[in-house]
Structure formats: structure tokens, C-alpha cells
Amino acid sequence: MLVPFAQFVLKVHSRCDLACDHCYVYEHADTSWRGRPRAIGEAVIDQAAHRIAEHALAHRLPAVHVVLHGGEPLLAGPARLRRVAEQLRARLPADCALDLRIHTNGVRLDEEFCELFRELGIKVGISLDGDRAANDRHRRFADGRSSHSRVLAAVELLRTPRYRALYAGLLCTIDIENDPVAVLDALLELDPPKIDFLLPHATWDAPPPRRGEEAPYADWLLTVHRRWQRLGSPVPVRTFDSIVRTLGGRSSLTESLGLDPADLVVIETDGTFEQADSLKTAYDGAPATGFDVFANSLDEVARHPGMMARQSGLAGLSEQCRACPVVRSCGGGLYAHRWRTGAGFDNPSVFCGDLMRLITTIRDRVAPVQPAAAGPGTGLTEGQLDQLARGYGDGATVRALAAGQLDLTRRLLAAVGPAAGPAWELLAELDTEAPAAVDAVLTHPYVRAWAVRCLGDGTGAADLAPLAEIAAAAALRAGRSTEVAVPVRGGAVHLPTLGRLLVGGGGTSRPKAGGGTAVLCGGAAAFTVRAPGGAEFRVAHDQPADERWLPVRRVELPGGWTVALEDLDPHRDSHQWPAEQRLTGAELADWTGSLREAWELAQRDLPQYAAGIAAGLNTITPLRPGPSGRDVSAAARQAFGAVGIARPATAPILALLLVHEFQHVKLGAVLDFHDLFDRADPRLFDAPWRADKRPLEGLFQGTYAHLAVTEFWATRVRAYDGLRGEAADHAREQLARWRGHTDRAIDTLLGCGALTPLGERFGHGMRASLDRPPAPRAGGAARPSGPAQPAPLPSPSGAPPSGLPA
Amino acid sequence: MTTVLTVEPAEHTGPQTDTRIPLDQLAALGAAELTAALYRALPGEESGQVPVAAFNSSI
Numbered sequence: 001m002l003v004p005f006a007q008f009v010l011k012v013h014s015r016c017d018l019a020c021d022h023c024y025v026y027e028h029a030d031t032s033w034r035g036r037p038r039a040i041g042e043a044v045i046d047q048a049a050h051r052i053a054e055h056a057l058a059h060r061l062p063a064v065h066v067v068l069h070g071g072e073p074l075l076a077g078p079a080r081l082r083r084v085a086e087q088l089r090a091r092l093p094a095d096c097a098l099d100l101r102i103h104t105n106g107v108r109l110d111e112e113f114c115e116l117f118r119e120l121g122i123k124v125g126i127s128l129d130g131d132r133a134a135n136d137r138h139r140r141f142a143d144g145r146s147s148h149s150r151v152l153a154a155v156e157l158l159r160t161p162r163y164r165a166l167y168a169g170l171l172c173t174i175d176i177e178n179d180p181v182a183v184l185d186a187l188l189e190l191d192p193p194k195i196d197f198l199l200p201h202a203t204w205d206a207p208p209p210r211r212g213e214e215a216p217y218a219d220w221l222l223t224v225h226r227r228w229q230r231l232g233s234p235v236p237v238r239t240f241d242s243i244v245r246t247l248g249g250r251s252s253l254t255e256s257l258g259l260d261p262a263d264l265v266v267i268e269t270d271g272t273f274e275q276a277d278s279l280k281t282a283y284d285g286a287p288a289t290g291f292d293v294f295a296n297s298l299d300e301v302a303r304h305p306g307m308m309a310r311q312s313g314l315a316g317l318s319e320q321c322r323a324c325p326v327v328r329s330c331g332g333g334l335y336a337h338r339w340r341t342g343a344g345f346d347n348p349s350v351f352c353g354d355l356m357r358l359i360t361t362i363r364d365r366v367a368p369v370q371p372a373a374a375g376p377g378t379g380l381t382e383g384q385l386d387q388l389a390r391g392y393g394d395g396a397t398v399r400a401l402a403a404g405q406l407d408l409t410r411r412l413l414a415a416v417g418p419a420a421g422p423a424w425e426l427l428a429e430l431d432t433e434a435p436a437a438v439d440a441v442l443t444h445p446y447v448r449a450w451a452v453r454c455l456g457d458g459t460g461a462a463d464l465a466p467l468a469e470i471a472a473a474a475a476l477r478a479g480r481s482t483e484v485a486v487p488v489r490g491g492a493v494h495l496p497t498l499g500r501l502l503v504g505g506g507g508t509s510r511p512k513a514g515g516g517t518a519v520l521c522g523g524a525a526a527f528t529v530r531a532p533g534g535a536e537f538r539v540a541h542d543q544p545a546d547e548r549w550l551p552v553r554r555v556e557l558p559g560g561w562t563v564a565l566e567d568l569d570p571h572r573d574s575h576q577w578p579a580e581q582r583l584t585g586a587e588l589a590d591w592t593g594s595l596r597e598a599w600e601l602a603q604r605d606l607p608q609y610a611a612g613i614a615a616g617l618n619t620i621t622p623l624r625p626g627p628s629g630r631d632v633s634a635a636a637r638q639a640f641g642a643v644g645i646a647r648p649a650t651a652p653i654l655a656l657l658l659v660h661e662f663q664h665v666k667l668g669a670v671l672d673f674h675d676l677f678d679r680a681d682p683r684l685f686d687a688p689w690r691a692d693k694r695p696l697e698g699l700f701q702g703t704y705a706h707l708a709v710t711e712f713w714a715t716r717v718r719a720y721d722g723l724r725g726e727a728a729d730h731a732r733e734q735l736a737r738w739r740g741h742t743d744r745a746i747d748t749l750l751g752c753g754a755l756t757p758l759g760e761r762f763g764h765g766m767r768a769s770l771d772r773p774p775a776p777r778a779g780g781a782a783r784p785s786g787p788a789q790p791a792p793l794p795s796p797s798g799a800p801p802s803g804l805p806a
Numbered sequence: 807m808t809t810v811l812t813v814e815p816a817e818h819t820g821p822q823t824d825t826r827i828p829l830d831q832l833a834a835l836g837a838a839e840l841t842a843a844l845y846r847a848l849p850g851e852e853s854g855q856v857p858v859a860a861f862n863s864s865i
Binding site (some may be wrong): 007069198248253254278352408418422638658672674 | 835848
């Protein structure tokens, strides 16, 4: 997959008025600057603007970020800088924003430049290494004079009210000989809107000075971090913020950390395209692409192998990095810092030890272990993870997954619920007084689905009314006689896990006080609901269904499995296919009969899957029949414990749909707390069961589900052992097909390079299950309980599970 | 089949957690912290847009 460029570093001048001895442009391995024009020419400016605009249009980019860079970009002079800004603005599509910046040493920054930047909307970043002593260690003129006072004058100009909005921040290159506290204090004195600290560029060929210490760069930065924390984190520091963000699973703010793909390209003064600027530190010619603005489009540059290498996330890292616990935060460090002659970039960063200490220490400082607010997790044992890795999971294992899911739902509810006022207060009270009653409601699969919709609403007007329904259901289960205001929707009061009471009237989805609100009150033998018009309804405990009271109906099956046929919940429409309406009595009887027969088959032939289903599948949501009678079924990542199924023609196919979809449910619950692969890997892979290519998660989910599909057909083949006929041939054909598909998919997963150690464990576990010799069929030579009709398979050829595209 | 209302306090055969943190204590953590810790479980915040790394040598 091509990642379009959105960041462009435009080199407007290739020389500098300082002679800093740590500069990667002039003092490191690459010497290409010697052959380049000093200043960018008009033709290059115009063509570069054209290429950027062409790219923005082709990829419908909402914004592009252009950094005017050097050498020293102010040497390009006001007229040239004006032309760059004007050409870019003139050529970019109207709906594409331009974020234009210049990064300078500040020595030449004066009012004339500031006026120009104010007019053209160019923000200014300044390089400054700290206090005078620190700055003068490297940042001097060629004759040895200090640049410090000139840089400070530039910053003072940017701090004046007229130019303050142009002030983007300060960039400081670390030298461990400098006093970290003095450096931070000096930078903070200049009141920058943002700071960043850069590790000095180094490689395994040219390692950074260490003074014989193990991780001096981490120690230096951690001293800064401690000081910064004590001062109340007065300004954002990009490195520190990136570490905290990546530890929390969010994107990094800098290419030197995290696994986010690079979308940056450099355009030199002669119009050549180059890769990351920092590669100049690796070897002479390292950043070259062979492309230029006149002959090549940016799409061509994006397909350059060097560019792709920096976009492949975890898969692009060394084996040592992929196995590292902090890889998501460090991302292998800056690409250039991994270079070693002979091994190329297939190494950890030369700052690996520093990054490890820095990240783990900040992690512990920012989020110290607090048992009372322990983070979410499944608490799976190693043995349980092994079961799941092989595609299975006994009752205890799936109960552990369910416990993690309950905790997850409770956290989501705590994130959205407090805004609901009295209903939240009641629920929080019940949570302490009657925790089992609350949890019985919160294990309902669609509570999480609703909470996630609220979080994703983004409008600030999320529908919080269902929280009152949850609180009311919990209050009833707790035997409380408290009055609870509940919404009336579509003329009904809904009580999740219990049922729906038709009270008449339309109601609204967002009832206002006294409008579409009923009052529910529990009691020892019954509960009552007072409708908005004043009518009162009484529902006795154990009252059979009637024209007003529609209870949730549960099917009790042998072996301790009780499952609700959920045909009431307004949030059950969480699967890819439309949900069925309330089942009639006849439809209910058909479902019950099919379930009994399918369950008998699953228990007998697929006990390694049935045990988990009994422990974790509490809801089946009937779906409407698929087009042309196709079998449809789905699981939803946000609804653990539920599967959606259109009742198929035969019980064996229902058993197949159950085990197939519950595989998605189990794996989704694992993925909620564990990384099995690089989530940021943008590649698509061949999935043998589909015409289109799939992302890693889809491929993993499909493989996991088809492992169970393969075992299902293996049991059918064993049942037909020695028999001929259409059904037997169909079973043999299906087994060969799904075994082959699953086998190839496991190969793809294990070879993709993007699996975490746990992901590889799952890959090898699935392989072991697939290669396992068939177990003797329970019950000896018993034949299938019904004729196995040649039926089209579910998800593989029909419905990919909702939210879990296989 | 159970086709009737069941309101007895749920017999707790369901999931058990070792450390059950009360809802009000969880809420005190704040929505941002709660959801940040659950990032693996939530739909991507970038709505399909791939997050990218920013240029190191400018700010």
C-alpha cells in the first residue's frame, strides 16, 4: 500500500553561515552538498510546487506540511522564500491546507524576514543547544565566534507580540557534556511554545561519545525530564510527549520514535528527491533516490524501496527490535541510527540502551503501579494462552476472557456514564451494594457496543439514555424498590437482559424530562412502570410473555449452556447483516430445535470448541436471511459474547456457524489486550478464501476461524468414513479446500515479519492444531445426526463478520 | 426454555475478576485515561488515516 507524502522538506539553500561541528549535512558521511547549487532556482521551486500539488490532488490530502530547510534557509533571501510560499499556495488544491515552516539557526533573522513570514504565514523554528556554554560548544561561526547572542536576539524578536504567532519552538541537540538542567532552564527562559531534544546523529560505524557510561543519553534526558516534571511540564517536549503517547498506543510526534510510517520526502536545491535527511549521517549518498522533480512524480518516489522500508513498521525492524517489549515506543529509533556497514539498517539503534532506559523510566514515572487503579487485562495464564494459540480454549480460559471483557465494559461505562447524572449515580451505588446484579447486566454484549458508540460520537451529544435502562435492569435484579426514570422509545421501555414492555405512545430516542420518560419501580413480586401519560403497568416476576411484556427468551441446553435469543435489544444491530425482528412462536420453536441438534453435534464432535462456547457465548442474535438463501453469520468486535446468525437450513451448518463465529469472538477478546501483530502495518495480504487482499487483522481472524471450519469438516469426513454419496463427497471436498486455505494463510502469517512473539506463538499453535492427526470420533461409529446437505459455507463465501473482516 | 422474567440477583456463575474496581473509582480516572488504556479494544481514532512520523530536524 502506498503511503502518500504529506511532509516535504524543501532545501532552499545548501550552505550555512555557521560551522557547527556536529552538523549532519556537512560534517558526517554524506558529501552531496558539495555538488549542489547553493540556492534553489526558480524552475525547481515551480516544479516542486507543481509536484506537491499534483500529489495532494491525487491523494485528496487535507493538508501538506512543508519545511523550508538548509543549510541555512535564510541565506536563500526574502525574494526566493516569497516565491516558494506563493507558488505553493497558488498551486495546491483549494481544499488542501498548507502548513509552512522554516527551520533556521536564527543568526540572520531580522524584522524584514519576520514581516515576510507574517505576511506569508510561515512559522519559525530555531536551533539552540541551551545556555551560552552549551550552545557555544558546537554552534559557532567558521572563525570560532559564538552565535549565541545573535540567536537570542532572533528569539527575542519572535517573542514580541507582533511576531509571537510565528514562534514555532526550539530544537536542541544533546551533548552529554552540557549541564541538562542549565540547558532546560535556558530554553524555558525563552518562553517557547514547544521544545524538542535531538540525539546527536550517530551510527554503529560512528557511535556517539559515551564517557564510558552505559546509557548517558538516557540519563541526560531523564534529568531534563525530572526537572521538567517538577516545573509542572510548562511547555510540550516532543520526545517526552511521544513516549507517553506511544506507551498509550497512540501515534508518535516524531520520526525518531514509534512505529508510524514515514510520509516525508526531501527536495534538494537541484530538485532531486532524497529520503530522510538524517540518512546523510549513514554513508555517502545514503539518502539518494535517483529521482527528481522534473522527471518523476511523488508517487514514483513513494514506491522507492528505501521509502517503503521506512513505512513497514514492525516488519521493517531487526529481529532483536521485534522481540523488544518497548518496540512500540522506540520504533527501533531513528532509521539512520541503525546503520552498520555490512548489516545495513537491520540493527537496533546505536542508542538502543539509552532508548530502553529512557522509555521504561518515563513509563514508571508517568504511570506508577497503582493496584487500586490497575490497568485492564485478561489475566490469562500461560497455559490458557497456549490453548487459545492452538485455536481452542476450555471453560476456564473463556471465563478468563469474559472477566477481562467485563472489566473492559466497566471501564468504558465509567468513561461515558458520569454525564448521565442520576442514572449513573444509581448504577454506581448498586455497583457497591449489589455487584452481582450490576455485572449480570454489564455482561450483556451490547452494553459495550453502545458505550463505544457514545465514545465515538464526537458531537458531544451522545445518546446516554440507555444508561438509565442499564441502571433500571440492575436495580430490578438487585431487588431494589427505587424509582428509576427510564426512556420510552418506540412506545416501549427496554430493560437489557430482561425484556421490553410496550407502554404505548411514540417516545423519542432522547427523552426530555417529563416527555418520553416513564418511571419504573421494583418490588418483591413484580415491578411497575408508570408511562408518560400516567398509565401504570405491572409485570410479575416469572410472568409469561403477553401482548405488552416481551421477555428475553433463553434456551437452556445440556451441558450447562444457556443462551439468549436476542431479538429485542435496540443495540443488537451491531453485526454486518440486518437483525431479525421479534421471533414468532413458530420461529422460536425452529430455533430451539436447531440449537439443540447443533449443540449435540458440537458437544460430540467438537468438544474442544464446545466448552468455550458454553462458557462465553451468552447471546445469539437472529439475523435476517441472506440474499438468495445464502448463509449469513457475524461476530462483532465490540460485542463479546454475542454472535449474529440467520438460522440455516440444517443443524450441522448451524454448528459450523457457531464454532466459526465464536472463534472471532475469542480472538477479538485476545486482541483487546494483546498485540499479536504490528497494528500499524499497512500491508495487505493474500487471503486464500477471498478475491481481495486483507489487512493483517483480517487475515489473522480469518485463519483462526477457518481452523475451526477445517476441524468441523474433518469430523464430517470421519462420520462418512467408508461411505459414498453426494454428502460424503461434499464433506471431503470441503475439508481439502479449507485445510489448504488455512495452511496457506498460516504460512503467510508466519512469514509476514510483522508478528509479535505472542503472534508467532498463535501462528505455530494454529499450525500444530492443523497438522494434528484426526482424533477418533466420540461415540464410536455414530453417523451424522442428519443428512449433511451440500450447503454453501458461511462467512468464507458469504458474510465476513461485522467489524471482523475475515 | 426460559420465557419468563428473571429478576433474582444473578447467580454469579459469570466472569470473575480478582480486583473489581468500583465504577465510581474507575470514573475518577477520567475518560481520557480510561480510553487510552483500552486503545487496542477501541476503533481507530484516525478514521482510517494512517498516523505518520514528523520530521525530526524541525519543530
